[in-house]
Structure formats: structure tokens, C-alpha cells
Amino acid sequence: MPAPDGPKVIYHFPHEDDTLKLYHSFTADELEQLMAIDTALVMVDLRPATEYAAGHIAGSINMPAEQIDSRYQKFRSMQESQRNVVLISEDGKLARDLVIRLCKKNIDRVWYLQGGIRAWTKSGRSLATKQ
Numbered sequence: 001m002p003a004p005d006g007p008k009v010i011y012h013f014p015h016e017d018d019t020l021k022l023y024h025s026f027t028a029d030e031l032e033q034l035m036a037i038d039t040a041l042v043m044v045d046l047r048p049a050t051e052y053a054a055g056h057i058a059g060s061i062n063m064p065a066e067q068i069d070s071r072y073q074k075f076r077s078m079q080e081s082q083r084n085v086v087l088i089s090e091d092g093k094l095a096r097d098l099v100i101r102l103c104k105k106n107i108d109r110v111w112y113l114q115g116g117i118r119a120w121t122k123s124g125r126s127l128a129t130k131q
Contacts, residue, residue, distance in 0.1 A: 024111040025096065028123040031086060031113055035059065037056045042078055046089045046098065047117070055127030057088060059119060065094055068101075075107045092116035 010131040026034060035040060043060035045052050063071065077086055087095035087110060095112035103112050113120065121127060 003032040024099075025092075025114045026086060026111055027114050028120045028125060030123065031057075031120075034084075034086070038084055040081075040083045042083050042085045042096045043088050044085060044116075046087055046094055051090070052100070053129065055117075055129055057117070057119075057125075061089060064098070065089070065098065068098055072105060075102055079107050079109045083109065087112045088120075089090075089113075091118050 031043075032084065035043075043054050043057055045060045046063065046065040046086070047056075048064050052060075057064070061086075067098055069104055075091050089095040089098075089112070092113055093116045095116060099110050099112045102108075115122070117127070
């Protein structure tokens, strides 16, 4: 049977803790597929500005984690515009925790990159150093 045309995005649910099953995440492969088809995707790198400048996923924006609480309205606005948001941290744990916090505030169009930047580079993908 021939493979269907075009990339497929598979929604993945973490298995570590049953309470997290509601919160979506993407592997590096899945995020790369999503980047190819979702032109309105917003990738938010939560690392400090110096780490972001040293290397980030091309197309991502930098919003250090400590700014999240003061920027809930920005996430709500992206949700109202039906934009999907993927949070990215160094190892994925901080991003996962922030997805949970945002969902508790009824901001539900958010996901996170499993394993974070480490998983992205470990999979052989490159990082950009220019915005």
C-alpha cells in the first residue's frame, strides 16, 4: 500500500504521570513535521536570552520562562487567533510544567517539545544563531 502524500502530525501524550495525559507534547520528529505544515505555528524558547542567542530552533521566539506570568494575555491572544504554540526549554521539563500552568488558565492551544533543545540537537537537527 503506498504511503499517503504529505507529512503527518501525530499527537503524543506523555506517559510518565497519568495527570499529564491531557497535555500534548511533540517529539523532535513530530515538531519538524508540524513546522512544515502549520504556517501559523508559534515556537517559544523559554531559555535565557544568552542561551537562545547561542543556538535555537529556527523560527522560534525567545520569551524567558520568568516572563511567562506577565505575558498570559499574549498566550490568550494567540489562542483566540487559533495559533498553536509549542514551548521549548533545555530538557523539556520546564516547558511541560508551563504547559500545565497555561492549561489551568484555560489556554489550551499549547504543547511542548519532549526532551527540549537537547532532544532536538541529539536527533541531528541544527540550531540557528540569528533571528
